[in-house]
Amino acid sequence: MRVLVVGSGAREHAIAATLFRAHATVFAAGPRANVGIDPLAAATLRADPTIPGPVVAFAKVQRIDYAVIGPEAPLAAGLGDALRAADIPVVGPSKAGARIETSKQFCRELLAKYRIDASPKYVALRNADEVDARVAEFHGPFAVKPVGLSAGKGVWVQGNDFESPAEGAAYAKKLLAGGGEGVLLEEKVEGEEFSLMAFVTDSGIYPLPLVHDYKRALDNDVGNNTGGMGSFSQRDHLLPFVAQSMRDRALEVLRRTVEALRQDGIPYRGVLYGGFMMTAAGPVLIEFNARFGDPEALNVLSLYEDGDFDRLLYGVATGRVDPTLMTFRLRATVAKYVVAPGYPEAPKAGAEVTVDLPAVEADGVHIYFGDVESKLPGKYVLGSSRGFALVGESSAIWEATKRVEASLGRVKGYYFARHDIGTRADVTKRTEHVRGLFVPGAKASPLPLSVAAPGAPPSSAADDSQVISS
Ligand code: AMP
Numbered sequence: 001m002r003v004l005v006v007g008s009g010a011r012e013h014a015i016a017a018t019l020f021r022a023h024a025t026v027f028a029a030g031p032r033a034n035v036g037i038d039p040l041a042a043a044t045l046r047a048d049p050t051i052p053g054p055v056v057a058f059a060k061v062q063r064i065d066y067a068v069i070g071p072e073a074p075l076a077a078g079l080g081d082a083l084r085a086a087d088i089p090v091v092g093p094s095k096a097g098a099r100i101e102t103s104k105q106f107c108r109e110l111l112a113k114y115r116i117d118a119s120p121k122y123v124a125l126r127n128a129d130e131v132d133a134r135v136a137e138f139h140g141p142f143a144v145k146p147v148g149l150s151a152g153k154g155v156w157v158q159g160n161d162f163e164s165p166a167e168g169a170a171y172a173k174k175l176l177a178g179g180g181e182g183v184l185l186e187e188k189v190e191g192e193e194f195s196l197m198a199f200v201t202d203s204g205i206y207p208l209p210l211v212h213d214y215k216r217a218l219d220n221d222v223g224n225n226t227g228g229m230g231s232f233s234q235r236d237h238l239l240p241f242v243a244q245s246m247r248d249r250a251l252e253v254l255r256r257t258v259e260a261l262r263q264d265g266i267p268y269r270g271v272l273y274g275g276f277m278m279t280a281a282g283p284v285l286i287e288f289n290a291r292f293g294d295p296e297a298l299n300v301l302s303l304y305e306d307g308d309f310d311r312l313l314y315g316v317a318t319g320r321v322d323p324t325l326m327t328f329r330l331r332a333t334v335a336k337y338v339v340a341p342g343y344p345e346a347p348k349a350g351a352e353v354t355v356d357l358p359a360v361e362a363d364g365v366h367i368y369f370g371d372v373e374s375k376l377p378g379k380y381v382l383g384s385s386r387g388f389a390l391v392g393e394s395s396a397i398w399e400a401t402k403r404v405e406a407s408l409g410r411v412k413g414y415y416f417a418r419h420d421i422g423t424r425a426d427v428t429k430r431t432e433h434v435r436g437l438f439v440p441g442a443k444a445s446p447l448p449l450s451v452a453a454p455g456a457p458p459s460s461a462a463d464d465s466q467v468i469s470s
Protein backbone atom coordinates (compact mmCIF):
# COMPACT_ATOMS: atom_id res chain seq x y z
CA MET A 1 0.00 0.00 0.00
CA ARG A 2 1.04 3.60 -0.61
CA VAL A 3 0.94 5.41 2.72
CA LEU A 4 1.56 9.08 3.46
CA VAL A 5 3.09 9.86 6.86
CA VAL A 6 2.64 13.48 7.93
CA GLY A 7 5.12 14.99 10.39
CA SER A 8 8.89 15.24 10.90
CA GLY A 9 9.57 13.91 14.40
CA ALA A 10 10.74 10.67 15.97
CA ARG A 11 7.12 9.57 16.40
CA GLU A 12 6.63 9.83 12.65
CA HIS A 13 9.94 8.01 12.09
CA ALA A 14 8.57 5.15 14.22
CA ILE A 15 5.30 5.13 12.24
CA ALA A 16 7.19 5.17 8.93
CA ALA A 17 9.63 2.45 10.04
CA THR A 18 6.80 0.18 11.21
CA LEU A 19 4.99 0.65 7.89
CA PHE A 20 8.25 0.04 6.02
CA ARG A 21 8.74 -3.24 7.89
CA ALA A 22 5.26 -4.20 6.61
CA HIS A 23 6.48 -3.54 3.05
CA ALA A 24 4.31 -0.47 2.61
CA THR A 25 5.52 2.19 0.19
CA VAL A 26 6.05 5.19 2.45
CA PHE A 27 5.64 8.83 1.42
CA ALA A 28 6.49 11.65 3.79
CA ALA A 29 5.24 15.19 4.23
CA GLY A 30 6.58 17.46 6.93
CA PRO A 31 8.14 20.79 7.70
CA ARG A 32 11.72 19.58 7.83
CA ALA A 33 14.01 16.80 6.67
CA ASN A 34 14.16 13.73 8.88
CA VAL A 35 17.27 11.60 8.69
CA GLY A 36 15.32 8.52 9.69
CA ILE A 37 12.25 8.93 7.48
CA ASP A 38 13.73 10.31 4.29
CA PRO A 39 15.80 7.23 3.37
CA LEU A 40 12.69 5.04 3.78
CA ALA A 41 10.42 7.25 1.69
CA ALA A 42 9.65 6.82 -2.00
CA ALA A 43 9.07 10.58 -2.18
CA THR A 44 8.99 13.44 0.31
CA LEU A 45 7.21 16.77 0.41
CA ARG A 46 8.92 19.48 2.43
CA ALA A 47 5.98 21.65 3.46
CA ASP A 48 4.14 23.01 6.47
CA PRO A 49 1.31 20.46 6.93
CA THR A 50 -0.89 23.01 8.67
CA ILE A 51 -1.51 24.35 5.16
CA PRO A 52 -3.52 21.46 3.70
CA GLY A 53 -3.51 22.35 -0.02
CA PRO A 54 0.01 21.22 -1.01
CA VAL A 55 -0.22 18.06 1.11
CA VAL A 56 -3.50 17.05 -0.54
CA ALA A 57 -2.06 17.76 -4.00
CA PHE A 58 1.02 15.65 -3.21
CA ALA A 59 -1.18 12.80 -1.93
CA LYS A 60 -3.22 12.86 -5.12
CA VAL A 61 -0.21 12.93 -7.43
CA GLN A 62 1.36 10.04 -5.52
CA ARG A 63 -1.91 8.03 -5.58
CA ILE A 64 -1.82 7.58 -1.83
CA ASP A 65 -4.07 4.82 -0.39
CA TYR A 66 -4.32 6.51 3.01
CA ALA A 67 -2.56 9.04 5.23
CA VAL A 68 -1.40 8.95 8.86
CA ILE A 69 -1.20 12.33 10.60
CA GLY A 70 1.38 12.35 13.42
CA PRO A 71 1.27 15.74 15.16
CA GLU A 72 -1.66 17.71 16.53
CA ALA A 73 -1.10 20.96 14.61
CA PRO A 74 -2.14 19.62 11.16
CA LEU A 75 -5.15 17.92 12.73
CA ALA A 76 -6.12 21.22 14.34
CA ALA A 77 -5.69 22.95 10.98
CA GLY A 78 -8.13 20.56 9.25
CA LEU A 79 -5.70 18.44 7.22
CA GLY A 80 -7.78 15.35 8.00
CA ASP A 81 -10.92 17.01 6.61
CA ALA A 82 -9.09 18.22 3.48
CA LEU A 83 -7.67 14.76 2.71
CA ARG A 84 -11.06 13.10 3.26
CA ALA A 85 -12.71 15.66 0.99
CA ALA A 86 -10.27 14.42 -1.67
CA ASP A 87 -11.36 10.80 -0.97
CA ILE A 88 -8.14 9.90 0.82
CA PRO A 89 -8.78 7.90 4.03
CA VAL A 90 -6.98 9.19 7.10
CA VAL A 91 -5.71 7.88 10.43
CA GLY A 92 -6.53 11.01 12.39
CA PRO A 93 -9.73 12.81 13.32
CA SER A 94 -11.38 15.82 11.73
CA LYS A 95 -10.67 19.30 13.02
CA ALA A 96 -13.86 18.97 15.09
CA GLY A 97 -12.67 15.66 16.58
CA ALA A 98 -9.21 17.08 17.32
CA ARG A 99 -10.87 19.63 19.62
CA ILE A 100 -10.78 16.91 22.26
CA GLU A 101 -7.07 17.81 22.41
CA THR A 102 -6.95 21.37 21.12
CA SER A 103 -9.47 22.74 23.61
CA LYS A 104 -9.15 21.52 27.17
CA GLN A 105 -12.41 23.33 27.90
CA PHE A 106 -14.26 21.47 25.12
CA CYS A 107 -12.85 18.23 26.52
CA ARG A 108 -13.96 18.90 30.10
CA GLU A 109 -17.39 20.14 29.00
CA LEU A 110 -17.97 17.10 26.79
CA LEU A 111 -17.20 14.81 29.72
CA ALA A 112 -19.51 16.81 31.98
CA LYS A 113 -22.34 16.85 29.42
CA TYR A 114 -22.26 13.06 29.06
CA ARG A 115 -21.63 12.47 32.77
CA ILE A 116 -18.31 10.74 32.18
CA ASP A 117 -16.97 10.91 35.72
CA ALA A 118 -13.25 11.21 35.14
CA SER A 119 -12.46 14.92 35.56
CA PRO A 120 -10.99 16.64 38.60
CA LYS A 121 -12.83 19.73 39.83
CA TYR A 122 -12.19 22.52 37.31
CA VAL A 123 -13.25 26.04 36.31
CA ALA A 124 -12.85 27.74 32.93
CA LEU A 125 -11.90 31.43 32.94
CA ARG A 126 -11.83 34.10 30.27
CA ASN A 127 -11.55 37.21 32.35
CA ALA A 128 -8.62 38.24 34.57
CA ASP A 129 -11.08 39.90 36.99
CA GLU A 130 -12.50 36.49 37.92
CA VAL A 131 -9.16 34.88 38.74
CA ASP A 132 -8.78 35.72 42.46
CA ALA A 133 -12.33 34.70 43.41
CA ARG A 134 -12.14 31.43 41.49
CA VAL A 135 -8.69 30.58 42.85
CA ALA A 136 -10.13 31.02 46.35
CA GLU A 137 -12.62 28.21 45.62
CA PHE A 138 -9.76 25.69 45.59
CA HIS A 139 -9.06 24.48 49.10
CA GLY A 140 -6.02 22.45 48.06
CA PRO A 141 -3.35 22.69 45.38
CA PHE A 142 -4.38 23.39 41.81
CA ALA A 143 -3.06 23.49 38.24
CA VAL A 144 -3.26 26.40 35.78
CA LYS A 145 -3.64 25.49 32.10
CA PRO A 146 -4.03 27.41 28.89
CA VAL A 147 -7.22 26.13 27.20
CA GLY A 148 -5.53 25.86 23.80
CA LEU A 149 -2.51 23.89 22.61
CA SER A 150 0.73 24.39 24.51
CA ALA A 151 2.66 21.19 23.73
CA GLY A 152 2.29 20.25 27.41
CA LYS A 153 4.60 23.10 28.33
CA GLY A 154 2.17 25.85 29.38
CA VAL A 155 0.73 23.90 32.30
CA TRP A 156 1.80 24.98 35.78
CA VAL A 157 1.12 22.76 38.78
CA GLN A 158 1.19 24.00 42.38
CA GLY A 159 4.09 22.51 44.32
CA ASN A 160 6.02 21.95 41.08
CA ASP A 161 5.88 25.16 39.06
CA PHE A 162 4.59 27.60 41.68
CA GLU A 163 4.12 27.57 45.43
CA SER A 164 1.42 29.95 46.64
CA PRO A 165 -2.13 30.40 45.30
CA ALA A 166 -1.19 34.04 44.61
CA GLU A 167 1.60 32.92 42.27
CA GLY A 168 -0.83 30.62 40.45
CA ALA A 169 -3.31 33.47 40.16
CA ALA A 170 -0.62 35.74 38.73
CA TYR A 171 0.27 33.11 36.12
CA ALA A 172 -3.41 32.68 35.17
CA LYS A 173 -3.70 36.46 34.74
CA LYS A 174 -0.56 36.55 32.62
CA LEU A 175 -1.95 33.84 30.33
CA LEU A 176 -5.28 35.68 30.03
CA ALA A 177 -3.49 38.94 29.24
CA GLY A 178 -1.60 37.15 26.45
CA GLY A 179 -4.82 36.44 24.56
CA GLY A 180 -5.53 32.82 23.64
CA GLU A 181 -8.69 30.91 24.35
CA GLY A 182 -8.79 31.23 28.11
CA VAL A 183 -7.50 29.37 31.13
CA LEU A 184 -8.56 26.33 33.14
CA LEU A 185 -7.95 25.98 36.84
CA GLU A 186 -8.00 22.36 37.95
CA GLU A 187 -7.70 20.64 41.27
CA LYS A 188 -4.27 18.99 41.49
CA VAL A 189 -4.67 15.25 41.56
CA GLU A 190 -2.03 13.08 43.18
CA GLY A 191 -0.80 9.83 41.73
CA GLU A 192 1.25 8.49 38.85
CA GLU A 193 0.49 9.16 35.21
CA PHE A 194 -0.21 6.63 32.51
CA SER A 195 -0.99 6.94 28.82
CA LEU A 196 -3.68 4.78 27.29
CA MET A 197 -3.74 5.02 23.51
CA ALA A 198 -6.27 3.21 21.35
CA PHE A 199 -7.16 2.95 17.72
CA VAL A 200 -10.67 4.29 17.24
CA THR A 201 -12.81 3.61 14.23
CA ASP A 202 -16.38 2.70 13.28
CA SER A 203 -15.93 -0.98 14.20
CA GLY A 204 -14.77 -0.25 17.75
CA ILE A 205 -11.89 0.81 19.95
CA TYR A 206 -8.67 -1.20 20.11
CA PRO A 207 -6.35 -0.46 23.04
CA LEU A 208 -2.57 -0.33 22.82
CA PRO A 209 -0.14 -1.26 25.61
CA LEU A 210 -0.07 1.23 28.49
CA VAL A 211 2.93 3.55 28.71
CA HIS A 212 4.35 5.73 31.47
CA ASP A 213 5.82 8.98 30.13
CA TYR A 214 8.41 11.09 32.00
CA LYS A 215 7.21 14.63 31.38
CA ARG A 216 9.65 16.65 33.44
CA ALA A 217 12.98 17.73 31.99
CA LEU A 218 15.30 16.47 34.73
CA ASP A 219 15.92 13.37 36.84
CA ASN A 220 13.53 12.86 39.79
CA ASP A 221 10.78 14.75 37.96
CA VAL A 222 12.16 18.22 38.52
CA GLY A 223 12.52 20.94 35.93
CA ASN A 224 10.00 22.08 33.36
CA ASN A 225 7.27 20.10 31.68
CA THR A 226 8.46 18.84 28.30
CA GLY A 227 6.93 16.91 25.43
CA GLY A 228 8.27 13.80 27.21
CA MET A 229 11.86 12.78 27.98
CA GLY A 230 11.30 9.05 27.83
CA SER A 231 8.88 6.32 28.73
CA PHE A 232 8.41 2.69 29.65
CA SER A 233 5.91 -0.07 29.04
CA GLN A 234 5.58 -3.38 30.87
CA ARG A 235 5.63 -6.90 29.46
CA ASP A 236 1.92 -7.58 30.11
CA HIS A 237 0.90 -4.25 28.54
CA LEU A 238 -0.21 -2.95 31.96
CA LEU A 239 2.03 -0.98 34.36
CA PRO A 240 3.41 -1.84 37.80
CA PHE A 241 0.97 0.68 39.29
CA VAL A 242 -2.01 0.12 36.96
CA ALA A 243 -3.94 -3.13 37.38
CA GLN A 244 -6.11 -4.60 34.65
CA SER A 245 -9.30 -3.38 36.36
CA MET A 246 -7.97 0.20 36.38
CA ARG A 247 -6.89 -0.04 32.74
CA ASP A 248 -10.41 -1.18 31.95
CA ARG A 249 -11.93 1.79 33.74
CA ALA A 250 -9.69 4.12 31.75
CA LEU A 251 -10.64 2.34 28.53
CA GLU A 252 -14.28 2.80 29.42
CA VAL A 253 -13.62 6.57 29.68
CA LEU A 254 -12.19 6.47 26.13
CA ARG A 255 -15.11 4.39 24.85
CA ARG A 256 -17.72 6.68 26.36
CA THR A 257 -15.91 9.77 25.06
CA VAL A 258 -15.89 8.37 21.52
CA GLU A 259 -19.60 7.66 21.91
CA ALA A 260 -20.20 11.20 23.22
CA LEU A 261 -18.39 12.68 20.22
CA ARG A 262 -20.45 10.51 17.89
CA GLN A 263 -23.69 11.62 19.55
CA ASP A 264 -22.60 15.21 19.02
CA GLY A 265 -22.14 14.50 15.31
CA ILE A 266 -18.36 14.01 15.39
CA PRO A 267 -17.32 10.56 14.12
CA TYR A 268 -13.71 9.69 15.00
CA ARG A 269 -11.16 7.60 13.13
CA GLY A 270 -7.62 7.72 14.40
CA VAL A 271 -5.69 7.35 17.63
CA LEU A 272 -7.23 8.59 20.87
CA TYR A 273 -4.79 9.04 23.73
CA GLY A 274 -5.99 9.40 27.29
CA GLY A 275 -3.45 10.85 29.71
CA PHE A 276 -4.58 9.62 33.13
CA MET A 277 -3.45 9.98 36.71
CA MET A 278 -3.70 6.75 38.69
CA THR A 279 -5.17 8.02 41.97
CA ALA A 280 -6.68 6.42 45.05
CA ALA A 281 -10.09 7.08 43.51
CA GLY A 282 -9.20 5.36 40.25
CA PRO A 283 -7.94 6.81 36.97
CA VAL A 284 -8.53 10.57 36.59
CA LEU A 285 -8.32 12.05 33.11
CA ILE A 286 -5.66 14.76 32.81
CA GLU A 287 -5.99 15.31 29.07
CA PHE A 288 -6.91 13.74 25.78
CA ASN A 289 -4.70 13.82 22.70
CA ALA A 290 -6.04 13.16 19.21
CA ARG A 291 -2.92 11.31 18.03
CA PHE A 292 -0.13 8.95 19.04
CA GLY A 293 1.93 10.16 21.99
CA ASP A 294 5.57 11.02 21.55
CA PRO A 295 7.51 9.17 23.02
CA GLU A 296 4.69 6.68 23.76
CA ALA A 297 4.42 5.69 20.08
CA LEU A 298 8.07 4.63 20.14
CA ASN A 299 7.44 2.08 22.89
CA VAL A 300 4.30 0.68 21.37
CA LEU A 301 5.29 0.57 17.70
CA SER A 302 8.61 -1.10 18.53
CA LEU A 303 6.49 -4.00 19.80
CA TYR A 304 4.50 -4.46 16.61
CA GLU A 305 5.18 -7.86 15.07
CA ASP A 306 6.55 -7.69 11.58
CA GLY A 307 3.83 -7.93 9.04
CA ASP A 308 0.61 -6.12 8.64
CA PHE A 309 0.83 -2.69 10.20
CA ASP A 310 -0.22 -1.11 6.90
CA ARG A 311 -3.40 -3.20 6.83
CA LEU A 312 -4.10 -2.42 10.48
CA LEU A 313 -3.85 1.33 9.90
CA TYR A 314 -5.83 1.05 6.66
CA GLY A 315 -8.62 -0.51 8.71
CA VAL A 316 -8.53 2.43 11.14
CA ALA A 317 -8.70 4.90 8.25
CA THR A 318 -11.55 3.13 6.48
CA GLY A 319 -13.72 2.11 9.43
CA ARG A 320 -13.18 -1.60 10.01
CA VAL A 321 -10.23 -3.03 11.93
CA ASP A 322 -9.35 -6.71 11.79
CA PRO A 323 -8.61 -7.41 15.48
CA THR A 324 -6.24 -10.26 14.61
CA LEU A 325 -3.86 -7.57 13.34
CA MET A 326 -3.44 -6.16 16.89
CA THR A 327 -0.22 -8.09 17.40
CA PHE A 328 2.03 -6.39 19.94
CA ARG A 329 4.81 -8.48 21.49
CA LEU A 330 4.64 -9.24 25.21
CA ARG A 331 7.88 -7.43 26.09
CA ALA A 332 8.83 -4.46 28.26
CA THR A 333 10.19 -1.37 26.49
CA VAL A 334 12.07 1.76 27.52
CA ALA A 335 12.55 4.89 25.40
CA LYS A 336 14.95 7.74 26.19
CA TYR A 337 15.37 10.97 24.34
CA VAL A 338 18.70 12.62 23.67
CA VAL A 339 18.26 16.41 23.68
CA ALA A 340 20.39 19.55 23.61
CA PRO A 341 21.38 20.58 27.17
CA GLY A 342 18.98 23.22 28.48
CA TYR A 343 15.94 21.71 26.71
CA PRO A 344 13.15 22.81 26.80
CA GLU A 345 13.47 26.43 27.94
CA ALA A 346 17.00 27.27 26.72
CA PRO A 347 18.33 24.46 24.53
CA LYS A 348 21.97 24.88 23.56
CA ALA A 349 21.48 23.46 20.11
CA GLY A 350 24.13 23.08 17.46
CA ALA A 351 26.77 20.81 19.00
CA GLU A 352 27.76 17.62 17.22
CA VAL A 353 26.94 14.27 18.74
CA THR A 354 28.34 11.00 17.41
CA VAL A 355 26.58 7.66 17.67
CA ASP A 356 28.21 4.29 17.07
CA LEU A 357 25.26 3.05 15.02
CA PRO A 358 26.51 -0.52 14.36
CA ALA A 359 27.07 -0.99 18.11
CA VAL A 360 23.59 0.36 18.92
CA GLU A 361 22.13 -2.03 16.39
CA ALA A 362 24.15 -4.89 17.90
CA ASP A 363 22.65 -3.97 21.31
CA GLY A 364 19.22 -4.61 19.75
CA VAL A 365 18.26 -1.00 20.45
CA HIS A 366 16.15 1.02 17.98
CA ILE A 367 16.99 4.62 17.17
CA TYR A 368 14.29 7.04 16.04
CA PHE A 369 15.31 10.45 14.78
CA GLY A 370 13.62 13.75 15.56
CA ASP A 371 15.16 17.21 15.45
CA VAL A 372 18.69 16.44 14.22
CA GLU A 373 20.65 17.25 11.12
CA SER A 374 23.24 14.94 9.67
CA LYS A 375 25.71 14.96 6.84
CA LEU A 376 27.28 11.60 7.69
CA PRO A 377 25.66 8.53 9.27
CA GLY A 378 26.52 8.50 12.96
CA LYS A 379 27.20 12.25 13.17
CA TYR A 380 24.30 14.46 14.24
CA VAL A 381 23.73 18.08 15.15
CA LEU A 382 21.00 18.42 17.77
CA GLY A 383 18.28 21.01 17.17
CA SER A 384 16.25 22.79 19.83
CA SER A 385 13.48 20.16 20.03
CA ARG A 386 13.95 16.53 21.05
CA GLY A 387 16.85 15.07 19.06
CA PHE A 388 16.59 11.31 18.84
CA ALA A 389 15.33 8.46 20.94
CA LEU A 390 16.84 5.10 21.86
CA VAL A 391 14.35 2.30 22.50
CA GLY A 392 15.26 -1.01 24.10
CA GLU A 393 13.16 -4.01 24.98
CA SER A 394 13.47 -6.95 27.34
CA SER A 395 11.31 -9.01 29.65
CA ALA A 396 11.60 -6.52 32.53
CA ILE A 397 11.48 -2.73 32.41
CA TRP A 398 14.83 -2.25 34.19
CA GLU A 399 16.51 -4.75 31.86
CA ALA A 400 15.27 -2.73 28.89
CA THR A 401 16.65 0.37 30.63
CA LYS A 402 20.07 -1.25 30.97
CA ARG A 403 20.10 -1.86 27.23
CA VAL A 404 19.24 1.75 26.50
CA GLU A 405 21.87 2.95 28.97
CA ALA A 406 24.47 0.73 27.27
CA SER A 407 23.55 2.36 23.97
CA LEU A 408 23.69 5.83 25.52
CA GLY A 409 27.30 4.96 26.33
CA ARG A 410 27.83 4.81 22.57
CA VAL A 411 26.62 8.41 22.16
CA LYS A 412 29.43 10.93 22.51
CA GLY A 413 29.22 14.69 22.64
CA TYR A 414 27.33 17.53 24.29
CA TYR A 415 23.83 16.30 25.07
CA PHE A 416 21.40 15.55 27.88
CA ALA A 417 19.30 12.47 28.66
CA ARG A 418 17.49 11.43 31.84
CA HIS A 419 19.17 8.49 33.53
CA ASP A 420 16.42 7.61 36.01
CA ILE A 421 13.89 6.50 33.40
CA GLY A 422 12.84 2.89 33.95
CA THR A 423 15.42 2.09 36.63
CA ARG A 424 14.34 -0.42 39.25
CA ALA A 425 14.55 2.28 41.94
CA ASP A 426 12.41 4.72 39.97
CA VAL A 427 9.75 2.19 38.99
CA THR A 428 9.57 0.93 42.57
CA LYS A 429 9.21 4.49 43.88
CA ARG A 430 6.25 5.12 41.54
CA THR A 431 4.61 1.84 42.46
CA GLU A 432 5.03 2.56 46.19
CA HIS A 433 3.64 6.04 45.64
CA VAL A 434 0.40 4.67 44.22
CA ARG A 435 0.25 1.89 46.81
CA GLY A 436 0.65 4.52 49.56
CA LEU A 437 -2.38 6.39 48.28
CA PHE A 438 -4.54 3.36 49.02
CA VAL A 439 -3.25 2.76 52.55
CA PRO A 440 -5.94 3.80 55.07
CA GLY A 441 -4.77 6.78 57.06
CA ALA A 442 -1.85 7.47 54.73
CA LYS A 443 -1.47 11.14 53.88
CA ALA A 444 -2.86 11.80 50.44
CA SER A 445 -4.16 14.93 48.77
CA PRO A 446 -7.95 15.39 48.71
CA LEU A 447 -9.68 13.03 46.35
CA PRO A 448 -11.08 14.47 43.16
CA LEU A 449 -14.70 15.15 43.98
CA SER A 450 -16.28 14.18 40.73
CA VAL A 451 -14.57 10.85 40.28
CA ALA A 452 -16.52 7.65 40.86
CA ALA A 453 -15.69 6.00 44.17
CA PRO A 454 -13.27 3.07 44.12
CA GLY A 455 -15.24 -0.02 43.35
CA ALA A 456 -17.85 1.83 41.32
CA PRO A 457 -18.78 -0.55 38.56
CA PRO A 458 -16.99 -0.10 35.29
CA SER A 459 -19.26 -0.92 32.38
CA SER A 460 -19.42 -4.64 31.83
CA ALA A 461 -18.30 -4.15 28.24
CA ALA A 462 -14.81 -3.35 29.48
CA ASP A 463 -14.35 -6.30 31.80
CA ASP A 464 -12.15 -8.69 29.95
CA SER A 465 -12.02 -7.89 26.28
CA GLN A 466 -9.08 -6.39 24.48
CA VAL A 467 -11.38 -5.15 21.76
CA ILE A 468 -14.42 -3.17 22.60
CA SER A 469 -17.08 -2.71 20.00
CA SER A 470 -19.02 0.47 20.17
P1 AMP B 1 -1.53 18.49 30.20
O1 AMP B 1 -0.99 19.32 29.07
O2 AMP B 1 -2.94 18.81 30.55
O3 AMP B 1 -1.29 17.03 29.99
O4 AMP B 1 -0.63 18.83 31.46
C1 AMP B 1 0.77 18.63 31.45
C2 AMP B 1 1.20 17.92 32.70
O5 AMP B 1 0.87 18.68 33.86
C3 AMP B 1 0.51 16.58 32.92
O6 AMP B 1 1.10 15.55 32.24
C4 AMP B 1 0.63 16.42 34.42
O7 AMP B 1 1.94 16.00 34.76
C5 AMP B 1 0.48 17.83 34.92
N1 AMP B 1 -0.95 18.10 35.25
C6 AMP B 1 -1.89 18.60 34.44
N2 AMP B 1 -3.09 18.70 35.07
C7 AMP B 1 -2.90 18.24 36.32
C8 AMP B 1 -3.76 18.07 37.47
N3 AMP B 1 -5.06 18.44 37.45
N4 AMP B 1 -3.22 17.55 38.59
C9 AMP B 1 -1.91 17.19 38.63
N5 AMP B 1 -1.05 17.33 37.61
C10 AMP B 1 -1.53 17.83 36.45
Ligand code: GLY
Pocket residue numbers: 152213227228289292293294295296
Ligand atom coordinates in the same frame (compact mmCIF):
# COMPACT_ATOMS: atom_id res chain seq x y z
N1 GLY C 1 4.09 12.40 25.56
C1 GLY C 1 3.01 13.30 25.63
C2 GLY C 1 2.40 13.67 24.35
O1 GLY C 1 2.66 13.09 23.31
O2 GLY C 1 1.60 14.59 24.35
